[in-house]
Amino acid sequence: MNNLQPASVWHYFQELCKVPRPSFKTQKAQQWLLDFAKEHGLESIHDKTGNIIIRKPASAGRENAKPVILQGHIDMVCEKNNDVQHDFEKDPIDFYVEDDWMRARGTTLGADNGIAVAMALAVLAADDIKHGPIECLFTVDEEVGLVGASGIEPGLLQGKTLINLDSEDDHWVCIGCAGGINTLAQFAYETMETPAGMYYFKVGITGLKGGHSGTDINAGRGNANQLLVRFLYEEAQQNELYISSFQGGNLSNAIPREAACIAAVPFASKEQLRVRLNLFEAALQAEFGKNEPDLKLTLDSIDAPATMLKPEYATRFLQSMYACPNGVIRMNKDMPEQVDTSTNLASVKPTAGKEN
Incomplete structure (x- = not known):
């Protein structure tokens, strides 16, 4: 130094x-x-x-x-x-x-x-x-x-x-500032006792670069919430998937770097789950390449959680998150390198009776 x-x-x-x-x-x-x-x-x-x-x-x-x-x-x-x-x-x-x-x-x-x-x-x-x-x-x-x-x-x-002096790029002069709006969506849910005879696990994504939701939104980086939901959504199309909790990100102006979900599938599907996770990780590495060199998906066995979301609420949550827009929405027509409108799926966390 x-x-x-x-x-x-x-x-x-x-x-x-x-x-x-x-x-x-x-x-x-x-x-x-x-x-x-x-x-x-x-x-x-x-x-x-x-x-x-x-x-x-x-x-x-x-x-x-x-x-x-x-x-x-x-x-x-x-x-x-x-x-x-x-x-x-x-x-x-x-x-x-x-x-x-x-x-x-x-x-x-x-x-x-x-x-x-x-x-x-x-x-x-x-x-x-x-x-x-x-x-x-x-x-x-x-x-x-x-x-x-x-x-x-x-x-x-x-x-x-x-x-x-709040301008991050060398050789550029900042002459304006974009506005921002925070959107809070709350999903009420009901839980049930965790089914027996399941494989209980914690799946997570780590190693993403993150960054500022304004400055870095067009840098081709991954959003941990979006990518983990993508895996869970695809898994739910092929398997009986139960979700206990999901948490990722924190601040509205930070691209989330990590996310994790506690879930369960039938025990007989344990190995297929791991294979599909490895394939999904390889697909993400090919998709993001040098933009996310440290991207990693993790899968750990855990004890059975006390409760799970009822299936209809888990489905509603996954579908909503999967459909949620993220990233650049529109570039400026007069300045092709300038983002006009963007959005960031910044934070997902459970509260009592709600998934925020």
Whole structure:
């Protein structure tokens, strides 16, 4: 890490990785920024929404230049693999560098938009950059609906030119932002006692890249919920399949990387189930190729769960999930590489009496 350049940017990003900052819970990161401003003798403003503005006066001779605003958001998408023990409200991000990429072990890294915070702080701390007046705007809760940006009080910002640092692609300038809508579907269901004489198992999909449901939706990556439902739906066409529970994904703006289902088939079908799973895995590997090199399907024997969904409810659930659209719906007719409309089957989880 010490060899990464610009050193100041990576220093501040490493320090930020030590500070918990889930959406709606960025108070520690807010205080960290205020402490930075105090340490460097810079003016800071902390508004009622939680946004922070830090101002740096112009360099000598640049006092008459127009102020420039550098903007990024504090919060991060908090996703982790099922086998990872990590509390995003307490634990630092465990990062490493591999093949010129910084990654996190089993969790999201938070470079969206932590790298913007780090770049802005590096500019604020620098004494070798000629610049006019600078305002750095750090907003809160961007990942859950642009809450901070919407709550900025009129008149707080002095600059007329804003550079948005929340743009992930090199050599591109972001000039707009897509809107988003969350759709919540609930399926009421009834359960029954688990039938005897069945093969009880947990089937899962792991190793997918995931990503941001906006930025990465056209990257050709797999959606764990969609792919696992696809296998279960096809299995149900050939076998007597019972479902106890299904869970995959978490956040609405993250493409799910893992999903798992507890289910059962007649014991005599155990080996055929395993064969079909292996064939399905091979088909997915051929379908996604280099886009998902670590894709893996797992099948583990388990003890009988207490209950199963009644067959009619399991069928309704599988049919609904199988038919649910996912991915790119429409590309922009004027900019062929630009996604116009997309959707993400982000999270499926059971609640009491409902499958969400």
